[in-house]
Amino acid sequence: MESVFRIILFIMLMGLLMSPGGNRYTPLSRKEKRQLEQLVANHKFQADRLRNHNAHDYTFGNLTGFTFGYTKPRKGDKRQQLGCRDEGDKVSLFPQDVLNEASSYWKNEKGLYLRNISGVVRGDWTGPANDTQKLLHIPMPVSQQNWTWHPHNHSVSITPLPIDPDDDGGDEGEQRINGNITAVDGKVELDFIDAIPSYVNQRILSSYFANHTVPKELEAFADVxxxxxxxxxxxxxxxxxxxxxxxxxxxxxxSGNVIMTTHSAKFWGYEALAGMLAEIMQTADRSRESTDDAFNTTKEAMMPIIERHLSIIGDTDQAVPVSEMEQEAAASCEYIGVLHVDSVDANQYSGIDLRNIESELQYPVGRPHKRPPRLQMSGVLYSPDCGKKMTVGDAKGLLWNASLMKQNHVVVAVIFLGIINTLLLAFQMQKASTPSLCSRVSIWSIGVMSMMDGFMCMFSLMAILYRTQPQLQFTALAFVSFTYVSLFGLRFMLNITLSQIPEEFARPAAIQTPGGNAQDNTPGGDDTLPVTETQPAATPFIPSDADVSTALYGRFYFCLLAFVIVTTVTYGMTAPRRYVMEYVIVLGMASLWLPQIYRTAYRGTQQAPLAWYFMIGSSFTRLLPLYYVCLVKDDVFRHRIDRILPTLATLWIALQLFVIYAQHKFGPRFILPQHILPPIYDYHPIISQDDIESGSYGALFENAANGSLEDAHTDCSICMNPVELVVQTSDEQNNMDPAKLVARRQYMITPCRHVFHTDCMSNWMIRKLQCPVCRNPLPPM
Structure with missing residues (x-):
């Protein structure tokens, strides 16, 4: 049966490996190729039109996405209206308030600016202040049916759609369109990659670096x-x-100015970027010369991008149909962004300092430099087709390379914490190397810590899979976490499980001894001393080590997978629900010593099973990452500042450690009622004369059967020396000699009625929980 299963599994795997991929290329039909050729031809026509015009005579014409726009308001009428653009360019894509705001961010002041703004900034955005500033939705038809191809001038015209001046576009479908956010304010994160495009001719770049001159093809990139x-x-x-x-x-x-736009089948932003910049600068009352210079610079810099875009979409062998381009474009909002990067503080940095910092961050060789300045900017994001305006105020962040260095430091710190945790666990395993000591440890406490490191290992592997920087550090973190889980955590859990299996067969029903009214003066002791009446029983079935390990590993990885799924689902929840789940998960993970408290109370173990350096050290290393995530501003995980969560976790762990200390000082059940926990087997019972006469101890007191209590002794099966037993006479039922209460601690009687010295049996039970004589399982001591 097993061989048949293997054959079926092999056939299924071969079928999966030999099956064709799901992303096979489908060739374009003749009609789709013709549509694509028309689209590329129109792009080239618009690119040539842009190349041959200046700022003062350039109009958008039939550029896709610019057919409609805002008309100039009439005298006495401040209401915004939409109209159709003509060659006279009397219609603007920007409403007047957006145009004024965008021009206010396009500054021309001198200062010390970063030449490379590759980095991530985060801030808040706000929408229009009131309903009167609500923007209209500019229609951008993308349907191929509205296209009319004009072969004589290589252009495409779009049939204008009728426009209702009272229609603001409505809110229909706002939730389904990417970028059409419905909130009135919120948060924004801008991730910049600022560099000369890689598709610029490599020969030009080689000439630039060889001759240390800027060739004509790269003159546009000297300033942008x-x-x-x-x-x-x-x-x-x-x-x-x-x-x-x-x-x-x-x-x-x-100047620190940034202008950017989206580009799609319904909005040709690349071809229009120079014209939009000219319109913004004219609104800001810039001189004609500066406007022409900015227009020409933008035009020359965007030409390689346009040509690259045409080479991608124009490859008819691998191209995407125009209909799919339009469907993708219709599902997203188009955006135009105008931002200004703040200048660097001249009192802290000089031009040489800034260049050294940027050079070291881009090409690190170990040169000393000042701390990189923070990236700070503000501006406006405007979506003409979705009617959205977002004012971004005071967004701050770090340069990408500086942020990468910060991530390196954090990951390296977590690696060191993982090494410390591994060493602590290794020392603890060495201390609890015997079955008796292992049986005192709660498998759940070790399992919770192993679960944390297992999650860290999977997180690192996913970061490596998605090529998240820094990969080398994440690889080391995955190795350290995997070492903790596989070589130490799971091994320790397996030892604990194997040592606790005999306890399930060594807990017979407990009864009180005839002398049960004697008092136990030991801490945590019972008022009555239970003793067990054992009868010969069949040998219990104990599973093999392989079966136990298979079950343990399967349960652990199932719980780890469930924990990863819950954490992933929590990350995608709404903020209020995610906050609640964060508290539940963190406080649940912080309950790592709660199972140990229960285990100690359940077994009635007086001695602390775990070393204090292990418990305190593990608690501290588990709390440190939580402190960083919740208390450090601008942490790499982008978490909010939350002082309550780490405070609760710290107090909760401190309370658990205090209870463990109290159990060690005052007894494992110092605060719990005796009836809610199972009775503890007493290895030092008080032997009464009635027990001897009734034969409860079998042949142990054969010499005392005739009433001679002085002969009540036997030999220890370990050291073979006599064991002096304490027998309670009938006269001592209510008032037993205290010396005898102390003397009974010198011997131990197992449930199978074998007698040993306390020292001999204690040393034996540290290694094995089995009777040295009959090999029956023994309850914990």
Whole structure:
């Protein structure tokens, strides 16, 4: 049966491996190729039109996405209206208030600016102040049926759709369109990649670095960098409404200005970027010369991007149909961004300092430099087709390379914490190396800590899989976490499980001895001393080590997988629910010593099973990452500041450690009622004369059967020396000699009625919980 199962499994695996992939390329039909050729031809026509015009005579014409716009308001009428754009360019894509706000961010002041703004900034955004500033939705038709191809001038015209001036576009479908956020304010994260595009001719770059001169093809990049920005837009109260928008544009190095736009089949932002910048600068009353220079610089810098885009979509052998491009474009909002990067404090940095910092961050060789300045910017994001305006105020962050160094430090610190945890567990395993000591440890306490490191290992592997920087440090972290779990954690849990199995067969029903009215003066002792009446029983079935390990490993990895799933689902919840789940998960993980408290009380173990250096050290290393995530501002995990969560976790762990200390000082059951826990077997029972006469101890007191209590002794099976027993006479039923209460601690009687010295049996039970004579399982001591 097993061989048949293996054959079926092999056939299934071969079928999966030999099955074709799900992303096979489907060739374009003749109609789709013709549509694609028309689209590329129109792009080239618009690119040539842009190349041959200046700022003062350039109009958008039939550029896709610019057919409609805001008309100039009439005298005495401040109401915004939409109209159709014509060659006279009397219609603007920007409403007047957005145009004024965008021009206010396009500054021309001199200062010390970062030449590379690759990094991540986070801040808040706000929408229009009131309903009167609500923006209209500019229609951008993308349906291929509205296209009309004009072969004589290589252009495409779009049939205008009728527009209702009273229609603001409505809110229909706002939840389904990416970027059409419904909140009035929220948070924003801007991830910039600022560099000369890699698709610029490598020969040009080689010539630049060889001759140390700027060739004509790169003159446009002397003052600007191509910037790609991934904007994460979310609401203020609930970040479940998350929208991701990718924009591309230019960063002007000497002024800190940034202009960028999206580009799709319904909005050709790359071809229009220079014209939009000219419109913004004219609104800001910039001189004609400066406007022409910015227009020409933008035009020359965007031409390689446009050509690269055409080479991608124009490859008819691997291209995507125009209909799919339009469907993707219709499901997203188009955005235009105008931002200004604040200058660096000249009192702290000089131009040489800034260049050394940027050079070291980009090409690290170990040169000393000052601390990199923070990246700070503000601006406006505007979506014409979705009617959204977002004012971004005082967004702050770190340069990408500086943030990468910060991530390196955090990951390395976690690696050291993992090494410390591994050493602590190794020392604890060495101390609790015998079955008796292992049986006192709670498997759940070790399991919770192993679960944390297992989650860290899986997190590191996912970071490596998705090529998250820094990969080398994440690889080391995955190795350390895997070592903790596989070589130490699971092994220790297996030893604990194997040592606790005999306890299930060594807990017979307990009864009180005839002398049960005697008092036990030991801490945590019972008023009555239970003794067990044992009868010969069949040998219990004890599972093999392989079966136990298989069950243990399966349960652990199942729990680990469930924990990962719950954590992943929690990350995607809305903010209020996620906050509650964070408290539940963190406090649940902080309850790592609670199972040990229960285990100690259940077994009635007086001696602390775990070393204090292990408990305190493990608690401290588990709390340190929580302190960093919740208390450090701008942490790499982007968590909010929360002082309550680490405080509760610290107090909760401290309370558990205090209870463990109290159990060691005052007894394992110092605060619990005796009836709620199972009775503890007493290895030092008080032997009464009635027990001897009734034969409860079998042949142990054959010499005392005739009433001679002085002959009540036997030999220890370990050291073979006599054992003096204490027998309670009938005269001592109510008032036993205290010396005898102390003397009974010198011997131990097992449930199978074998007698040993206390020292001999204690040393034996540290190694094995079995009777040295008959090999029957013994209850814990």
């Amino acid at each position: 960098n191509v910037v790609t920005c991934t904007a994460q837009l979310m609401g203020q109260e609930s970040d479940s409404e998350l929208h991701t928008v990718v924009l591309r544009g230019l960063h002007f190095k000497h």
